[in-house]
Amino acid sequence: DEERLHQRFESTVEHDQRVEPRDWMPEGYRKTLVRQIAQHAHSEIIGMQPEGNWLTRAPSLRRKAILLAKVQDEAGHGLYLYSAAETLGVERSDLTEKLVARRQKYSSIFNYPALTFADIGVIGWLVDGAAIVNQVPLCRCSYGPYARAMIRICKEESFHQRQGYELLLTMMHGSEQQRRDVQDAVDRWWWPSLMMFGPPDGDSPNTQQSMAWGIKRHTNDQLRQKFVDMTVPQAEVLGVTLPDSGLSYNAEREHYEFSEPDWEEFHRVLAGEGPCNTQRVERRRAAHEGGSWVREAAAAHAAKQAERGRA
Numbered sequence: 001d002e003e004r005l006h007q008r009f010e011s012t013v014e015h016d017q018r019v020e021p022r023d024w025m026p027e028g029y030r031k032t033l034v035r036q037i038a039q040h041a042h043s044e045i046i047g048m049q050p051e052g053n054w055l056t057r058a059p060s061l062r063r064k065a066i067l068l069a070k071v072q073d074e075a076g077h078g079l080y081l082y083s084a085a086e087t088l089g090v091e092r093s094d095l096t097e098k099l100v101a102r103r104q105k106y107s108s109i110f111n112y113p114a115l116t117f118a119d120i121g122v123i124g125w126l127v128d129g130a131a132i133v134n135q136v137p138l139c140r141c142s143y144g145p146y147a148r149a150m151i152r153i154c155k156e157e158s159f160h161q162r163q164g165y166e167l168l169l170t171m172m173h174g175s176e177q178q179r180r181d182v183q184d185a186v187d188r189w190w191w192p193s194l195m196m197f198g199p200p201d202g203d204s205p206n207t208q209q210s211m212a213w214g215i216k217r218h219t220n221d222q223l224r225q226k227f228v229d230m231t232v233p234q235a236e237v238l239g240v241t242l243p244d245s246g247l248s249y250n251a252e253r254e255h256y257e258f259s260e261p262d263w264e265e266f267h268r269v270l271a272g273e274g275p276c277n278t279q280r281v282e283r284r285r286a287a288h289e290g291g292s293w294v295r296e297a298a299a300a301h302a303a304k305q306a307e308r309g310r311a
């Protein structure tokens, strides 16, 4: 009965074992996972846009090949994640409909434009760096299909982060203009990167329950701090200045102190008023609608094959 199933679920989570699709789970757990995994998948797919925009303008064949590989990886991540969500009884087509109708979210970070090629480096360094800090603990998420998808995704994210850092190191050894472009991109992406981790713990309605269920392993503020601690020394090696006069090392806490991000800006972006929200969603919608003939053709082909199988 329901009581026994509930106990078994609690014990699985408590003993750090994995919940699998066939297992009983509380409705709230299922809903939370669908929300988070769908939002994560949408982020990967929408996240192809700011970088995809530079594929035809990459400055060399090598940079183009790297960027192409990276953008294709993001598509793959989106597809694994939609598959993980489907194990919870939802359909990818339905999730996509919700995304283009703006009924489901995707990460705030992808509503900012990539203005120069230095942005490609900074997205790899900061945005993918933040994604790694946020996502490595998800490899230990209590829901098996999500945790397993995250293992491969994290390996690929670490390649993304390194290609970004390597591009920035190269640009910082280049011309005065290149160094200026890098600094300008860092100035624009730093605060939005900190916002990727979500609202401060005191304003995060989901964290407590998600941690109790073993979906999240750390709070938003813990991960934000970890990201800052990791990134400040990398900025020093690069020779760029992070745009926060409040940054300083606290030897007692063994952490960097930093200023509060502009949470009003964060809420505006979530409400659809970031610099690129409309463009991102409209482009996704157009791609989805433009691809309908492919889906129809695939369905017709599958039906024909099934018919032949029966004959």
Ligand code: ACO
Pocket (backbone or CB within 6 Å): 035, 036, 039, 040, 041, 043, 044, 047, 105, 106, 107, 108, 109, 127, 128, 131, 134, 135, 195, 196, 197, 198, 199, 203, 204, 205, 206, 207, 210, 216, 220, 270
């Ligand atoms: N962008 C957009 N929405 C956000 C963001 C963000 N950066 N941070 C928080 N939110 C939303 C939450 O989804 C939630 O809204 P909802 O209840 O309507 O879904 C609301 O703000 C309150 O936030 P929290 O209570 O802190 O929500 P949650 O516990 O889900 O934590 C977090 C947010 C940390 C983003 C979590 O969902 C997560 O780890 N997701 C998986 C990682 C991910 O989605 N990464 C995408 C970007 S990285 C990349 O793709 C390269």
